[in-house]
Amino acid sequence: MQSVTIVGAGVVGHASAAALRAHGYTGHLTIVGGERHRPYDRPPLGRGFLTGETTIGELALEAPSEDLGAEWRLGVPAVALDAAARRVTLANGRTLESDAVVIATGSSARRFDPMPRGVHTLRTVEDALALREELLPGARMIVVGSGIVGLEVASTARDLGLQVTVLGSTTDALCTAFGGAVADAVYRLHSRRGITVRTDLRVAELIGPGWVSGVRLTTGEEIGADVVLLDIGSVPLAGWLGEAGLDLRGGVVCDAAGATAVPGVVAVGDCAAWFDPVTGLHRRIPHWSDTRDRPGIAMAALLGVDPATALAPARVTSEQGGAQVQFAGRLRGGEDVTVEAGSPSTGDLVAVYRRGSVPVAVLGIDQPLLVADWQGRLEPAPVDPVMDASAPG
Incomplete structure (x- = not known):
């Protein structure tokens, strides 16, 4: 193997590149990213970055002394893949051919349609910068969804002097993953800080047009807002693979080491639906430390090195209330x-x-x-x- 193209220059793309080099790969390495930024850490976006305490430089994942020996193609996303030929087409029309392709494009936030101004999601630095401009003291903020990210932003916004309401559902990640008792304990942390937390309800639509003025629940109740954050889940960024001939049911379907049905094409991160040998199902793991741990397994298998036989426990740490x-x-x-x-x-x-x-x-x-x-x-x-x-x- 003389050349590898990694499509995705985020946490997973960086971890995949580092794993390739750690496993002894010395060939040509190209990293493609739709964003113009080098790899950065995303969890702080909802905390210190929103308050201005953390700079974009402090989010960088690459150590000052790190040199992956990679060719970076940033600011131009991939738009197509010929999997059999391992040929990636970029938005500017250029193509990249290599011996192997690593799909690490991640996921995008679910959205409402339409999306009035003042409604945000939080996935990128640009998302955080746009949201930060509207976190003004005294403003009314609604967080739709009670997942980890939404609750972190709610806490940050409250610290900045906003009036914050969280609208959650029993199908939100916090409740479905950890159970009702744990979810209630976390909600209490936020309530004690003056955040209104309402659960077991659903938002039917955003009230616009123009600038958002609130949300309308499925019950017909309307709640006013000056700014809204959506934390209602994610979808895999796999649309660009529509003609690639890969199985895209629920993400890029692959085995327990990330290999797809096409030799030389692997998928990692939260765009990938990995096979779980315990349940016998494929599923996406859209968060936690798996974004850093699974690339090592996938790159070892790609290079023909014996992969790890077990994954360490997934880990997450969050500041909540x-x-x-x-x-x-x-x-x-x-x-x-x-x-x-x-x-x-x-x-x-x-x-x-x-x-x-x-x-x-x-x-x-x-x-x-x-x-x-x-x-x-x-x-x-x-x-x-x-x-x-x-x-x-």
């Missing part, structure tokens, strides 16, 4: 949840998730020592790089 929320593990749904310390009412709990009698995940609020202790007891997830023909889950 002035408290530190930590998670480690892998949830598939249906786990038994027990509160091992603290309580939902005090907001300092430790919740442990088990399948049978085996602990598979832990979540803590302001309990770093107990979370670290439980994390050491978690079972690693197996990696069995065998393609499965079943429909993605």
